[in-house]
Amino acid sequence: MISIRIEQLTKRFGGVTALHGLDLTIASGELFFLLGPSGCGKTTLLRSLAGFYIPEEGTIRFGEEDVTRLAPHKRNTGMMFQSYALWPHMTVAENVAFGLEERKVPKEEIKRRVGEALESVRMGNYGERKPNQLSGGQQQRVALARALVIRPRCLLLDEPLSNLDAKLRLEMRTEIRRVCKEFNLTTVYVTHDQKEALSVSDRMAILDGGRIRQVGSPREVYRRPTCKLVANFIGETDFIDGTLVSLESGRALVETAVGRFEGVLGDAAARPAAGAAVTLSVRPECWTLSAETRPGNVVRGRIGECTYLGETAQYEFQAGPLALKIFELNPRFTEQAGRGELFASAAPEDVVVLTE
Secondary structure, three states, X not given: OOOEEEEEEEEEEOOEEEEEEEEEEEOOOOEEEEEOOOOOOHHHHHHHHHOOOOOOEEEEEEOOEEOOOXXXXXXXXXXXXXXXXXXXXXXXXXXXXHHHHHOOOOHHHHHHHHHHHHHHOOOOOOOOOOHXXXXXXXXXXXXXXXHHHOOOOEEEEEOOOOOOOHHHHHHHHHHHHHHHHHOOOEXXXXXXXHHHHHHHOOEEEEEEOOEEEXXXXXXXXXXXXXXXXXXXXXXXXXXXXXXXXXXXXOEEEEEEOOEEEEEEEOOOOOOOOOOOEEEEEEOHHHOEEEOOOOOOEEEEEEEEEEEEOOXXXXXXXXXXXXXXXXXXXXXXXXXXOOOOOEEEEEOHHHOEEEOO
């Protein structure tokens, strides 16, 4: 179990800079996710940690050890890929044992550690089977056991669940978190699946264009995005353009085309001046519909399209020039689609003011 410290990391491929002077610290035993749109640099960063890429600038430290230019096999990292990468001609036990055999571990210890690794992922009874006799979820468990059996200093996962169906992904999310916490492993996990990151990670970093846009817990990143890119990438949101009227004690007053809103700054360090152009971000589930107006952040409009999902309904709410997306739990207004006016309100703490 180690901490990982990345300082001013830059990686180029020809004339393209994939990582721009990244700084990041991952705590010992932390389950840390890297997210972002395609081509943002998350896999490049992971492969730099594994030693497959050598950066042009910057350093990578595992604990106090500088591993920036250390060969992959000397870093003692466990790696899981999108593909299971299991040898088809080997049994499950032989696949898991492969890394230990390469390290010249004694046979009796190999047998013991392979058994422990398979038990840890609940595959103890499958050691003699071949990979083609296993389901996708079982093969992924074997790949996880193979990564764990070498007792890595850290675990690196590159979209490991992308080839599984929805039900298996849910099952394996829980399993990966359980195993990582049970072994107290420092884990870096690349994914494009927001739900996966929100439900499994301790903290996450959102990357774009080879730069880190925001680092925080799932709740922090979802509830307080610091820029439009993060707000738009993690979950769904309504954006409302406006002009800052005033800022006092972290509360911002913003004038928009559909009225005046009070909200909180997404980036607490930002200090926009009155008159600055800003954007409001309001999550669809943060709106409350009512037949009567309320004080505070209220917009008047009508329900257009309505998608009824039983426990929830999703509305397109036409408010003047804006089409807002509103989610209602235990829906009461599905019959109002295309009918009279309603009022949608949001609490100030749910209105995030973005100042890019």
